Amino acid sequence: MTISQVSFGSHEPVLDVKDLTVKYIGDTRSTTAVDRVSFSIGTGEVFGLAGESGCGKSTIANSIMRLLKDPAKIAGGSISFGGKDVLAMSPEELRRFRWQDVAMVFQSAMNSLNPVLTIGEQIVDIYTTHAGYSRKESLRRAAELLELVRIDPARLKSYPHQLSGGMRQRAVIAMAVALKPSLLILDEPTTALDVVVQQEIMAQIKDLQRELGFSVLFITHDMSLMVELSHRMAVMYGGRIVETAKAQDVYANPRHPYTQALMGAFPPLTGPRIPLTGLPDGVKFRNIPDLTEAAPGHFVAPVGADASVIESANLAGAAR
């Protein structure tokens, strides 16, 4: 069994990323932000990508959308979407691909709404530009769309500043699914929101996903949230995937020391208070090897004496 064959739902992957390598090329030196990353997402599957800031998870999302700008360069690997090679698409193909096939919700998406246009005008824009509907038809569909995320259609006439942060984020999610894309990329969709609103929005995304059947690439640093929503997940560190498996398996039985540290970084809400350690400042993993299958469907980068160097830099243990 290879990694790309393990997927929830259909075995036909919607998105297949193979050995993706992205480099940020500077004048004097270049940095590898994403290093030989492979994963696939099946139809109707929610795939989570977890990791901390700087681990390359957003770079992957931007690579899939072909949104990378200089100095970032895709240095190797392939991305295929429904059999099409994303990296070989012409600008015209990309334009269609971007909203109709794959849509993305950014972390600060609620601030990406145009402040001088009403919500309605912005949704109508999508339909007239990308789907070629008439204005009247677009308005009717825009109203339906808002109902889908439980916003009163009367709000079509509101300007973004008249909506709360949670409502704006829901409006953006509604816009992302407007053209029924087969893949939705959520890059930290609720980080800027309070927990109560966050939970309601996540529940809504789950409902939408069940109703419309799209696949989701869900990016976050919050492991608890990820395990709740995702079917399968991967944990990234320093541009590499260190562990990938069913979300419940990663939660119940994290195998890589970095995954264990991430899981241990969230204090529980019940039970006795036990001391947690997290990852001590300065501990780094180097030369992370390719994944091997540790248990059925559970892939982990081996940590051995020489396979992976845990560098106890100048600070190891200091956090204790």
Add this chain to the structure above:
Amino acid sequence: MSHSLTSPVAASTTSTPALEIRGLGKSFPIGGLFSRGSVRALHGVDLSIGRGEILALVGESGSGKSTLARCVARLEKPSSGAILIDGVDILKRDRFQASRTFRSQLQMVFQDPFGSLNPAHRIEHFLRRSLAIHGKGGGSGEETRRRLEELVTTVGLQADMLNSYPHELSGGQRQRVAIARALAVEPQVILADEPTSMLDVSVRIGVLNLMRKLRDEQGISMLYITHDLASARYLADRTAVMFAGELVEEGESLDLLANPAHPYTQLLVSAVPDPARAGSYDPVRRAELRQAVMASATCAFDGDPDQACSVEEPVRHQVGDPGNRHWVRCHLYRPWAGASGHALAGEPTQPNRPASNAQEKASA
């Protein structure tokens, strides 16, 4: 690890609290020259922190917890109330601005370790300056050198990091420097406003552990302000919940999280992501809780002979055994509509304050 994670509240709860807040209120004027509107950011907040105690203040954005921090730190002038340190009302003593005495009693650690350290100076400079300003050394002598090294090692950094610039350190290390700078003054109380929310998740626990260690070893009291209930439960002895500028519930952390009595606390606790109870979200229950927060028609403590319920007064009902000091505000009491509407809708708070400036000024 030497942390006593289950240690109860420090024994000295009967003596004068290290920090006591009485009836603190703050309102901000809004509108133009001729309008008299105001936003009630804080109203009648009563809190006390015993010696060597960690109190967490939790709430959502817009609930007023940062305004409280800014009032206690004297970055904002409260509209009413008193702030007592060692039983002395510092608002009366230092009428116009914070005095050096006050700064030596209470120090702050801010959310953004990237904004609170001047990038032009080495770590040594920040600590040396704190020592010099508060007359605790700061010269070039051997004594000062030893003290500087002691400070950085206390917060888990290496002595040679004194020569580093802030940009050479990670977020977690910078926050440790900010804590060391607060420690240099030997304060009784440290006020930490979301000290871990800008750090990477894997190093957050390390900073929380450090705060607990300082409390355990040096007996420093802490007011820990956060929106993260799980970390409040992990670090703090007691937790107070703030909503719409007022406290709604307070109790021993484990007890409060296990038996939340106020509908708003229940709302918060139920919303924290937890894989162990995935799929437990219930929109109907959620709507009921929201309704109960905004306009409860019943109070679970109705019939309490000692404290009658009141729609007008924020009566505090005792929850469970009187020994665990867990109280909840009467459900019937209505929150101020202006603030509560915002808080529950997830509306972003007021425009961002010029945080880094204030931080630089306050920490000097």
